[in-house]
Amino acid sequence: MTGTLPFAITLDPGTSRLNHTGTWRTERPVYLSRMPPCNHACPAGENIQNWLFHAESGDYAAAWAALIAENPLPAVMGRVCYHPCEGACNRGQLDEAVSIHAVERFLGDHALREGLVPRVEVPPSGRRVLVVGAGPSGLSAASHLTRMGHAVTIREAGPLPGGMMRFGIPKYRLPRDILDAEIARILRLGVTLELNTKVTDIDAAFAEGFDAIFTAVGAHLAKRTAIPAHAAGRILDAVTLLAQVELGEAPQLGRRVIVYGGGNTAMDAARTAKRLGAEEAMIVYRRSRDQMPAHAFEVQEAEDEGVLIHWLRTITDIDASTFTVEKMEIDAEGRPQPTGTFETLEADSLVLALGQDVDTGFLARVPGVQIAKDGVIAVDAQMMTGRAGLFAGGDMVPAERTVTVAVGHGKKAARHIDAWLRGTTHVKPPRPALAGFETLNTWYYDDAPQTRQEHLALLRRQTGFEEVTHGLTEDTALYEARRCLSCGNCFECDNCFGVCPDNAVIKLGPGAGFAIDYDYCKGCGICATECPCGAIQMLPETT
Amino acid sequence: MTEETTGSTPGPASPAAATQRVRFYQTGTHTLGNRLMDAESRTVQASTDRANAITSGHRACQGCGEALGARYALDAAMRAAGGKVVAVNATGCLEVFTTPYPETSWQIPWLHSVFGNAPAVASGVAAGLRMRGQKDVRVVAQGGDGSTTDIGFGCLSGMFERNDDVLYICYDNEAYMNTGVQRSSATPPAARTATTPALGAAPGNVFGTGKNLPRIAMAHEIPYVATASVADLHDLEAKVTRAMAICGARYIHVHVPCPLGWGSASHDTIRLARLAVESGLFPLFEAEHGEVTAVKKIRRKVPVEDYLRPQRRFAHLFRPGHEDTQRLAAIQAMADANIRRYGLTEEAPL
Known part of the structure; x- marks a missing residue:
C-alpha cells in the first residue's frame, strides 16, 4: 500500500506470509507409502x-x-x-x-x-521360452513372459491345460467355463500350447532353440501307505479319482467310501464321492481336528454336506469291506500315538489322500539339477536350477502347494527369466515398512x-457339481x-489439507495427492495423527 | 454414512449407477473430503477454493486449535455469505497471533478494538451496514473464552438482548492463554492454570465455579445457539452455515484445544477435541429460541480419563500411586450429567 498512512501508523501493512514459520520446525511431515498387510x-x-x-x-x-x-x-x-x-x-x-x-x-x-x-506393450524380444506344464505356475509364467515380449511355448503332458486347477480342484469349487476362459485369454496373448506332449529331454529342448526353460510339472504322484490287506476291496488314490471324474471316467465307489487323510484333497475326494452317489462318505485321519492341514472352512463345508470325519484313527487292517482302525491319542509333543483300542468300519472303497510326490525323472539326468529333500527340485533365489537357463516353480519346488503360490512362482520366475535373457539380474524392490494396525487412525x-x-x-x-459359493x-x-482401509497408502481424503492450522498442506489435485509447504509447516504433526491410513510420517529435522 | 446398500435394480447396471446406489463410502463424512462422494458432501476445508481467512505465517503455537477453529468457522461463513463477511475480533490469542504490526494473516475485512467490546463494535458495524443499505454483507464477531465469558460478557449479553444481526463465535480454549494461562470462567474444574496451581488439598481450578455460556445464550432466547468442535468439521461447518442463514443474534461456542495451556502434544489437538466430545464433557447441540433442537450423538463413548490423562494440566489427578479417584469421579459425573441432559447416547435419548 502506498500513499498517506493513517495517524500513528509508520509502516505499510503486509501479509504474514512474509513470516516463514517453517523455521520453528523440529520434525517434518513426509508422505510415504507403507506396505499394506494384505499385499x-x-x-x-x-x-x-x-x-x-x-x-x-x-x-x-x-x-x-x-x-x-x-x-x-x-x-x-x-x-x-x-x-x-x-x-x-x-x-x-x-x-x-x-x-x-x-x-x-x-x-x-x-x-x-x-x-x-491385457495389453502387450513391449516389442518382441526375439527370445523363445519353453514352459513345461500348463498348470497355474506355467500359465502364470507364460502370461508374464509374453507380456515382457518373449515368445512362449507351453508343453503339457495331459489332454487339457490347467493342471491341478482342473484335475485336482473339483468343479463345484472352480467351474470349468471360468477356468477355460481365463486360460484362453492367456493363450490369446500369443502363447503356443502343445497338449499331450510330455517333455522328457531338457537338453533336446534347449537344442530346439529355446533360450530358457521353466518347468512346473506339479506333484501328481499319489503317496502310498502299507496297510495289511487280506482281501482288499477297491483302493484308489484321490488324485486319480479327481482326475477320472474330470475326464468323465468316474469309477464305481460303491455305497460307502472311506477317504484316508486330512488335507484339502481329502475333503475334495470325500465331497466328490458324495456327489458321485455315495450314501456314506467318511474321512479317517490320524490326528485331531485342530491339526488337520485342511482349511477350516473346507472341513465345515464337507461336514455340512454330510461327510463324516473320524478323527484320531489309523487304518491298520483291511479285510474285504471291513476296515480295522486303531484309536490314536496325541502325546505331549503333539504326535499321534497308538492306544491299542480298535474299531471297525464298513466301506466299499478306500480313497488314499496322503499327499503327492513330484515326478522328477525327466530332470534327474540333467547335469547340475539338484533334488532337494522330499523329492522336490532345488532352485536358487532366482528360481533357477543348477542347470543354467533351466528354471522351476510350483508344486515341484519346496514351497506350500497352493494355486496362489504357484501363480506367484510363475510371476517370480518370469521376472528372473526375463532378466537372465537380457543378461541382467532382477532385483526385487525393497519392501516398505509394514502398515500395521497401530499406524492407522x-x-x-x-x-x-x-x-x-x-x-x-x-x-x-x-447331488451335483454346481458351484457351491456364489x-x-x-x-x-x-x-x-469400499470397506478397504487403504492401509499405508493415501486415498485423498483431504484430512491433512484441512487439519493444518498453518495452511501448509498443498492439494495437488485428483490422483496427484498432496505436498507440504515447508516454508510454513511448523511441524505440529496434526496431519500425521489425523491421517486415517498412516501415509504421513514425522521425521526429525536434521538442521 | 451407513452400510446400507439399496441395490434392488435388476440386471447389470453401469458402474456409474452402482457407485451412486451403494451408499457406503469407506470413510463417509468422517474425513474432511472423500473422492467417492459428490463435492457437496465434502467440507469447505477440503476445497482449494476455501477463503483461507487466516493465511500462513501467523504466530500461533504449533498445533493451535484456535487458529484451526477460526479458519474453519470463517471459511464456512465466507462460503455461506458469498464472500461478503466482516469480522470483528476481541483481544486475545487470535488477535495477537494474526496481527503483529505491520503484518496481518487476515484475508477478509477484519476489525479489532479493545478486549471487552467486540460484541458492541459488531453491533455497530451491523448498524452501519444497515444504514448504508448493504444488506448482503454479514457481520461475524469472535473472541476467546476470556473476552467472551468474562471481559466482554456485558456487551455480549446486550447484543443478544437487542437481537442484533451478528453471529458471535467463541473459541473456547478454557483459559487466558495469550497472557500466560490464567483461569477464566470457562476453565474446567481441577485444571491447573497459572492462577489455579496444582497445589494444596484441592489442586487446580475449584469445582462448582465457572459459567456455561451456551446455556446463558439460550436463556436470552436468541434465534440460534450451537456448540461445535474442531474435531467434527462437517458438524461445525453445518452449524455456521445454518447460523449464517438466520438474521438476528446468533452464538456458536467452538471447543479448541490449546497445546500450550493444556500441556498436550501439538499433534493431539484434534484427538483431544474428539475425546472431549466422545466422553460427554463437551456436548454438541443446537438450540433455537432457547430450546435444544438437535444433538450430535456420541459415536464411541470413552471414559473422561481418556481425555484428561494426555493433558499435563490434569496431571495431578494421575500421580502414580495417588490417583485422585474422587475428583475423577466428579468429572465423570459431569460428563454423565451432560449425556443425560442432552441425550448424547442411544440409551439416553433427549
Whole structure:
C-alpha cells in the first residue's frame, strides 16, 4: 500500500506470509507409502490395496488391469485361493476382514463378461521360452513372459491345460467355463500350447532353440501307505479319482467310501464321492481336528454336506469291506500315538489322500539339477536350477502347494527369466515398512460388517457339481471394496489439507495427492495423527 | 454414512449407477473430503477454493486449535455469505497471533478494538451496514473464552438482548492463554492454570465455579445457539452455515484445544477435541429460541480419563500411586450429567 498512512501508523501493512514459520520446525511431515498387510501376505505378490482403490470408484477395468499385472488368473484365484490376505487384513481388528477374494472373483468374472484383455506393450524380444506344464505356475509364467515380449511355448503332458486347477480342484469349487476362459485369454496373448506332449529331454529342448526353460510339472504322484490287506476291496488314490471324474471316467465307489487323510484333497475326494452317489462318505485321519492341514472352512463345508470325519484313527487292517482302525491319542509333543483300542468300519472303497510326490525323472539326468529333500527340485533365489537357463516353480519346488503360490512362482520366475535373457539380474524392490494396525487412525472409517457370499442349497451340493459359493453382485462387491482401509497408502481424503492450522498442506489435485509447504509447516504433526491410513510420517529435522 | 446398500435394480447396471446406489463410502463424512462422494458432501476445508481467512505465517503455537477453529468457522461463513463477511475480533490469542504490526494473516475485512467490546463494535458495524443499505454483507464477531465469558460478557449479553444481526463465535480454549494461562470462567474444574496451581488439598481450578455460556445464550432466547468442535468439521461447518442463514443474534461456542495451556502434544489437538466430545464433557447441540433442537450423538463413548490423562494440566489427578479417584469421579459425573441432559447416547435419548 502506498500513499498517506493513517495517524500513528509508520509502516505499510503486509501479509504474514512474509513470516516463514517453517523455521520453528523440529520434525517434518513426509508422505510415504507403507506396505499394506494384505499385499505383504499375498503369495502371488498382488497389490491388493491398489486394485481395491480402483474398484472403490467403480473403475473395474483399471482395477482388473492392476490385478492381472501380478496375477493372470483372477477369476480362478478369487475362487480357490485360501486368501492369507484376509487373515492379515487390518480391518479384521476393527470388525471383520475385507472379503478380498470375493472382490477379486467379481473383477475376474466382470473381465470375462466384458471381454477385457491385457495389453502387450513391449516389442518382441526375439527370445523363445519353453514352459513345461500348463498348470497355474506355467500359465502364470507364460502370461508374464509374453507380456515382457518373449515368445512362449507351453508343453503339457495331459489332454487339457490347467493342471491341478482342473484335475485336482473339483468343479463345484472352480467351474470349468471360468477356468477355460481365463486360460484362453492367456493363450490369446500369443502363447503356443502343445497338449499331450510330455517333455522328457531338457537338453533336446534347449537344442530346439529355446533360450530358457521353466518347468512346473506339479506333484501328481499319489503317496502310498502299507496297510495289511487280506482281501482288499477297491483302493484308489484321490488324485486319480479327481482326475477320472474330470475326464468323465468316474469309477464305481460303491455305497460307502472311506477317504484316508486330512488335507484339502481329502475333503475334495470325500465331497466328490458324495456327489458321485455315495450314501456314506467318511474321512479317517490320524490326528485331531485342530491339526488337520485342511482349511477350516473346507472341513465345515464337507461336514455340512454330510461327510463324516473320524478323527484320531489309523487304518491298520483291511479285510474285504471291513476296515480295522486303531484309536490314536496325541502325546505331549503333539504326535499321534497308538492306544491299542480298535474299531471297525464298513466301506466299499478306500480313497488314499496322503499327499503327492513330484515326478522328477525327466530332470534327474540333467547335469547340475539338484533334488532337494522330499523329492522336490532345488532352485536358487532366482528360481533357477543348477542347470543354467533351466528354471522351476510350483508344486515341484519346496514351497506350500497352493494355486496362489504357484501363480506367484510363475510371476517370480518370469521376472528372473526375463532378466537372465537380457543378461541382467532382477532385483526385487525393497519392501516398505509394514502398515500395521497401530499406524492407522480408525476413527475415520465407517462401521461396516463384511458381506456374506451366498451358498448353493445343501441338497444340490450333495447331488451335483454346481458351484457351491456364489459371487457378489456389483453392489455388494463395491460395498466390500469400499470397506478397504487403504492401509499405508493415501486415498485423498483431504484430512491433512484441512487439519493444518498453518495452511501448509498443498492439494495437488485428483490422483496427484498432496505436498507440504515447508516454508510454513511448523511441524505440529496434526496431519500425521489425523491421517486415517498412516501415509504421513514425522521425521526429525536434521538442521 | 451407513452400510446400507439399496441395490434392488435388476440386471447389470453401469458402474456409474452402482457407485451412486451403494451408499457406503469407506470413510463417509468422517474425513474432511472423500473422492467417492459428490463435492457437496465434502467440507469447505477440503476445497482449494476455501477463503483461507487466516493465511500462513501467523504466530500461533504449533498445533493451535484456535487458529484451526477460526479458519474453519470463517471459511464456512465466507462460503455461506458469498464472500461478503466482516469480522470483528476481541483481544486475545487470535488477535495477537494474526496481527503483529505491520503484518496481518487476515484475508477478509477484519476489525479489532479493545478486549471487552467486540460484541458492541459488531453491533455497530451491523448498524452501519444497515444504514448504508448493504444488506448482503454479514457481520461475524469472535473472541476467546476470556473476552467472551468474562471481559466482554456485558456487551455480549446486550447484543443478544437487542437481537442484533451478528453471529458471535467463541473459541473456547478454557483459559487466558495469550497472557500466560490464567483461569477464566470457562476453565474446567481441577485444571491447573497459572492462577489455579496444582497445589494444596484441592489442586487446580475449584469445582462448582465457572459459567456455561451456551446455556446463558439460550436463556436470552436468541434465534440460534450451537456448540461445535474442531474435531467434527462437517458438524461445525453445518452449524455456521445454518447460523449464517438466520438474521438476528446468533452464538456458536467452538471447543479448541490449546497445546500450550493444556500441556498436550501439538499433534493431539484434534484427538483431544474428539475425546472431549466422545466422553460427554463437551456436548454438541443446537438450540433455537432457547430450546435444544438437535444433538450430535456420541459415536464411541470413552471414559473422561481418556481425555484428561494426555493433558499435563490434569496431571495431578494421575500421580502414580495417588490417583485422585474422587475428583475423577466428579468429572465423570459431569460428563454423565451432560449425556443425560442432552441425550448424547442411544440409551439416553433427549
